[in-house]
Amino acid sequence: MEEIAIRILWAVGAYLVGSIPFGFLIGKLRGKDIRTLGSKNIGATNVYRTVGKPWGILAFACDFLKGFLPTFAAQKFGNVEWLPLMVGILTVAGHMWTCFMKFKGGKGIATGFGMLVALTPVLVLVAFAVWVVVMLVSHYVSLGSIVAAAFLLVSIWFPCKLLHCKGYHDLPLCILVTALCAFAIWKHKTNIIRLRAHAESKIY
Numbered sequence: 668m669e670e671i672a673i674r675i676l677w678a679v680g681a682y683l684v685g686s687i688p689f690g691f692l693i694g695k696l697r698g699k700d701i702r703t704l705g706s707k708n709i710g711a712t713n714v715y716r717t718v719g720k721p722w723g724i725l726a727f728a729c730d731f732l733k734g735f736l737p738t739f740a741a742q743k744f745g746n747v748e749w750l751p752l753m754v755g756i757l758t759v760a761g762h763m764w765t766c767f768m769k770f771k772g773g774k775g776i777a778t779g780f781g782m783l784v785a786l787t788p789v790l791v792l793v794a795f796a797v798w799v800v801v802m803l804v805s806h807y808v809s810l811g812s813i814v815a816a817a818f819l820l821v822s823i824w825f826p827c828k829l830l831h832c833k834g835y836h837d838l839p840l841c842i843l844v845t846a847l848c849a850f851a852i853w854k855h856k857t858n859i860i861r862l863r864a865h866a867e868s869k870i871y
Contacts, residue, residue: 677745681737681754685761685778688768689729690714693722705868710773712808716868727777734758734781742785752843755782759847763854774854776812779847783819786840794819806869809858812851820848 690709694701697718701709704717711730715723734755741754762778764770783791794815802811823844861867 674747674750677741677750677754678757681741681757682761683766684733684737685758686765686767686772687729687733687761688765688772689733690726690773691768693726693729694718697722708773709768711777712870715870730762730773730777731781731784733762734778734783735785736781738782738785749839751786752839755786756843756847758782774812774851775847776816776851779851783844783847787823787844790822791819794822802870806871807862807867808870809855809867810862813855813859816848816851820845820852 688709693714699718701713701717705713711723711727714726737758738751738755741751759775759779763772763775765772797818798811798815801814802808823841
């Protein structure tokens with residue numbers, strides 16, 4: 668019973684940490700409700716566009732850490748093999764469906780990125796490099812996110828020990844990464860429509 672209670676505490680704690688709407692709070696700190704501005708999303712990109720570059724970077728860092736720190740802690744202090752996966756999933760779920768904002772939230776890119784860095788750091792950092800290159804070339808954050816997610820979705824299944832220590836021989840991790848990447852791409856469906864219509868907003 669005690670072990671079950673501890674796992675429940677991990678799960679609830681992970682969801683609540685993931686639910687902290689840092690983008691919204693940062694916007695409010697600057698006197699703006701980002702739910703009514705720009706894309707109306709509470710994620711870091713909308714903070715960047717509507718509140719300012721430093722605040723957008725801060726929002727990204729906060730969202731990243733709320734995915735990374737709980738997952739990393741579960742790896743170090745949890746005694747169940749699947750616990751880090753569960754904790755990571757719940758932090759991302761908390762960001763996407765935060766209980767503090769009527770179960771509406773962001774797209775989970777920064778929080779999912781933080782979680783995956785904790786789980787398979789080298790491969791995810793390569794995906795991050797892909798995101799940076801695509802964003803700098805195209806000036807579209809959304810396109811960078813979509814391409815990076817597609818790269819990660821495919822590459823996690825390939826036996827390249829140079830890029831990641833886990834991955835291809837860790838089936839639960841492969842399934843998790845595939846599901847998260849596919850869902851992240853699906854969450855960008857409106858961005859894809861705007862990109863095809865050349866109506867997407869550029870970062871600069």
